[in-house]
Amino acid sequence: KRIKKKKKAKKVFVYEKSKKNQKKIKKLKLPCILVKRLGDVVKQVELIILCVPMSEYKKVIIKINNYLTPKQIITDVGSAKMKSLEIIKKNLKRNIFWISSHPIAGSEVSGPENGKYDLFENKWCVLIKNKKTNLKRLKFLSSFWKKIGSKVVIMSPEKHDKIFSITSHLPHLIAYNLVKSAQDFEKKQKYDLIKYSAGGLRDFSRIAASNEIMWRDIFFDNKTNVTKAIDLFIRNLNAFKKDINSKNNRSIAFEILLLLLKKISLHIISLDAAILEKSLKPPALYLIKLYF
Numbered sequence: 001k002r003i004k005k006k007k008k009a010k011k012v013f014v015y016e017k018s019k020k021n022q023k024k025i026k027k028l029k030l031p032c033i034l035v036k037r038l039g040d041v042v043k044q045v046e047l048i049i050l051c052v053p054m055s056e057y058k059k060v061i062i063k064i065n066n067y068l069t070p071k072q073i074i075t076d077v078g079s080a081k082m083k084s085l086e087i088i089k090k091n092l093k094r095n096i097f098w099i100s101s102h103p104i105a106g107s108e109v110s111g112p113e114n115g116k117y118d119l120f121e122n123k124w125c126v127l128i129k130n131k132k133t134n135l136k137r138l139k140f141l142s143s144f145w146k147k148i149g150s151k152v153v154i155m156s157p158e159k160h161d162k163i164f165s166i167t168s169h170l171p172h173l174i175a176y177n178l179v180k181s182a183q184d185f186e187k188k189q190k191y192d193l194i195k196y197s198a199g200g201l202r203d204f205s206r207i208a209a210s211n212e213i214m215w216r217d218i219f220f221d222n223k224t225n226v227t228k229a230i231d232l233f234i235r236n237l238n239a240f241k242k243d244i245n246s247k248n249n250r251s252i253a254f255e256i257l258l259l260l261l262k263k264i265s266l267h268i269i270s271l272d273a274a275i276l277e278k279s280l281k282p283p284a285l286y287l288i289k290l291y292f
Helices: 019-028 054-067 082-091 135-147 157-189 199-208 212-221 223-245 249-262
Strands: 009-015 047-050 073-076 101-103 124-128 151-155 285-290
Touching: 047 054, 054 082, 054 212, 073 135, 082 157, 082 212, 101 135, 124 135, 124 157, 135 151, 151 157, 157 212, 157 223, 212 223
Parallel strands: 047 073, 124 151
Antiparallel strands: 009 285, 047 285, 101 124
């Protein structure tokens, strides 16, 4: 809606495999054109946005390769970049420009009905740059995200994956494990935990409701950094456990104070909600004929 209402594109084509989502798009009267065959429209567009789980990248690339031209830009919205860039490099045909994006927007709910007009307003969008990135096309893509409301920052894929393993991937992993711990506790003790859950557990439950396939791919694709983040978390958790068991009040207070004072300012992008990731799962492929 934002793209069309702000007149940032002449036409927005959507390729969506799910018949359920196709019906929703039609019912909501979203300002886009649903397409059944990619070959009919791919050559017409300037910008292609891939919005699928990262395990599907190879299949999609192979499917659209024959229709791509050097005049186009392809981007994706995945949350782990190192592995996906390997897949892109290996399977994308030569002389095609792919610049990865990571808009930090959305919520734990998915589907066309959960899209919002101001979804990207004042939200960060990370663009990935490496030695082979075409600067002219990077500027073009940056302009696109800015015109639909995003604040753009550019970083390397290595830095991206390290940062988001802490600010996004680890919090989601903790949420999943906390919910599982509550379920295991409930089965063992026969208590109705949900009835008595406070805001903390409800918040984690909401985060854990994010798309499971997408998050499986993120954990697997960024496994090196996620594993290191888990190890760090376990070390800190064990330190707190030790302090609790020994009633080391001074140590616990000191650790908490340090965390508050530092404000975790490790040159990480300030997110509106660090534990929320772009869990809104849009249709599979946006093909955009732009004005600029």
